[in-house]
Amino acid sequence: MTQPNAAGATRRQRYEAAQRRRAALIAATSTALVAAAIVTLVPMTPGWEKVQRSFFNYDTLVLTFPKLLEAFTINVMIFAWSAPAIAVLGLLIALARDTKSPALFPLRIFGAAFTDVFRGVPVILTVYLIGFGIPGLGLPRPWNSPYIWGSLALILTYSAYVAEIFRSGIDSVHHSQRAAALSLGLTERQVTRDVVLPQAIRNVVPAQMNMLIALQKDVSLLSFIGPVEVFRQAGVFKSLLADFTPYVGAAIIFLVVTVPATRYADYLMARQRRDRR
Amino acid sequence: MSKIVSLSAVFALMATSAIAAGECAAGKTLEDGKLTIATGNPAYYPWVLNDAPESGEGFEAAAAYAVAEEMGFAADNVVWVRSSFDEAIQPGAKNFDLNMQQYSITPERDRVVDFSEPYYTAPMAVLVSPGATETEPTLDALRILKWGAVGSTTAVPKLDSVIQPDSDVLLYGDNADVNAAMSANQIDAALFDLPTALFLSAVMIEGSKVIGQFAPDASDNPDQFGMLMEEGSALKECVDAALTALRDSGRLAEIEAQWLQDTTGVPLIQ
Known part of the structure; x- marks a missing residue:
């Protein structure tokens, strides 16, 4: 300077x-x-007045917004219990795919099949199949709740993605570190837990933030199997009022949550790039 | 014998009024000489049979052809298209002259689109799952059930204002999803218009039962189905005239009797 x-x-x-x-x-x-x-x-444009009345109707927004906010608490709730479960299951799948022992080959196969299946099927299909299918087997209440099985569908799908990200994080830790740690007398287990994972997880935090943001939006897919969260509530208002403004209201609520989260993820990524230099 | 006489009188009446109404609709449809009518995708029984409105089978399909005839359109000049609810109410040009898929007429909707005179008044009815068929048709007994409904219908405000269930209502995208939820025992009861409820209980969900209906005139806002048109549609007066003629001549009631089940056996909810 x-x-x-x-x-x-x-x-x-x-x-x-x-x-x-x-x-x-x-x-x-x-x-x-x-x-x-x-x-x-x-x-x-010639259609503006109609579009304005159908999408940006201030009176409708004021009328429906409080109910939309109330419905959004359902989204927050589903998100709150799904996210930790996804983190845990994702990490377990990543570790299963990363095992080295020949005896654990079935575990690796399982991990690979799990990610293939749940990354390959659209979330909405998984939500339908698990959300209606498993309760249809005859589970008693409250164990057939769409909240439980819908959340499970989200957890399975997102775990598959998150596991792949964790795996890329594990791969990003150089093999020499594992070798060095083993030569110091640490067991395989200790190496993974104390040497590899702490670095691997740190490396993928920004990428996982993006998954959190995506999850926040995909929680709305549970509306297809019953729960009246913000997207469904907006749809109800849309039908009754013949006015799309409630969707705009729902979009505003999502943006208020996701934009700061996106900016934070950007910030984390920028910091990581700086640190690596 | 008297029936034949009255029928021929109806036909004679139709023939004369058809010529007059044909002029009414001239130049007001999307395509000259054709009447484009939209139905749901899929269209549901008993409104349209086998998802084939061209056959004229099912209450709405039959009523549509009757209206078209009354307006001076021959059956082969009726063109069917499919539309979703959202397509029908979105701003901008429409791909149909008339849209007929059990649209309840509400003042809020009427501000954005035009509705014809009602062609059917639908009482709301309660369909219960096989496990809840012994429920009394009283509001107190209904309140404790776990409820479901199709989210885009007027059943939702009805549930909120009249039944006021103890637990949260679950809402779905269409009839098929309500079926799935009821089959999975996730809901005990669902609110539909009576003909749909009767169909679902008879054909779709084994062991389910329609335990009661709300008297159509009991609520201050009975569900009346109207044909939906673009806001400010020039066709409205012709459609209204046709529907009025069909109602006055008794033809609409005939179509109703032919395609919709007898609904008198369902008890009223107290």
Whole structure:
């Protein structure tokens, strides 16, 4: 870092400051132009008035928003118990696929089949099949609740993804570390638990944040098998009022939650890149 | 004998009014000389039989052809398309002249789209799972059941305002999903319009039963089905005229008697 001399900034610093100002000005102008174009041109389209009435109806939003927020607590609830289960099951599957012993070959096969199946099937199909199928076997209440089996469908699907991410994290820890730890006299188990996993998990935290955000949105798929969460509640209002604004309200609620989470994931990833340099 | 006479009178009446109404609809449909009618995908029994509205079998299919005829469209000039509820109420141009899939007329919906005169008044009915068939048709007995309904129907506000169940209601996307939930014993009871409930209990869910209906005039907002049209549709007056003529001539009641089960055996809910 060069210190400013007695006469103020150096010529290079002045030049760079001017360049930055210029870039900021151009960015601001182009943003303002695009925003102005959207604000003036969209309302000039012939269908705007109808679209506005059907999607951006302020009265409908005010009327329905409190009920939507209430329904969102169901999303939060399902998310809250699914996420930890996904983390645990995902890690177990990753470890199962990472075993080395020949005797544990069936475990590796199971891990591979599990990820193949649940990554390969659309979430909504899994939700339907497990959410209606397993209770249909004749389970008594409350064990046939769509909350339980719907959550299980989410947990299985997301575990498959999360397991793959954990596995990439485990692979990212160099083999020499394992060898070094073994040569120090640690058992295989200790090596995995104390040397590999702490680094592996740290490495994949940003990627797992993205899975959390995706899960937060996919919780809504449980609405197909009964629970009245925010998406279904918005759908009920849409049908009764013949107005799509409640969907916009639901989208706002999702954004308020996911945008900060996305930014946080970006921040974690940027920090990780810095640390690796 | 008298039936034949009255029938021929009906036909004669239809023939004369058809010519008049044919002029009414001229130039007001999507395609000149054709009437495009939308139904559900799939269309459900007993409204449309075998998901084939072209056959004219089922209450709505038969009523649609009767209305078309009354408006001066021959049967082969009726074009069927499929639409979802959302497509019907989204802003913008529609791909149908009329949309007929048990749309309940509500003032809120009427602001966004046009409805014809009602062609059917549907009482709401309670369908219960095989395990709950002994439930008394009283509000107190119904309240303690675990309820389900199709989320896009007027059954939802009815449940909230009239039955007020003790536990949370579960809502589904369509009739088939309500079936699945009832078969999986996740719900005890579901609220449908009476013809749909009777069909589901007779054909779809073994052992289930329709234990009661709400008198259609008991609530301040009876469920009346109307044909849905684009807001401000020029066709509305022609459709209304056709439906009024069909009702006055008794033809609509005939179609109803032919395709919808006798609903008088279902007790009223106290």
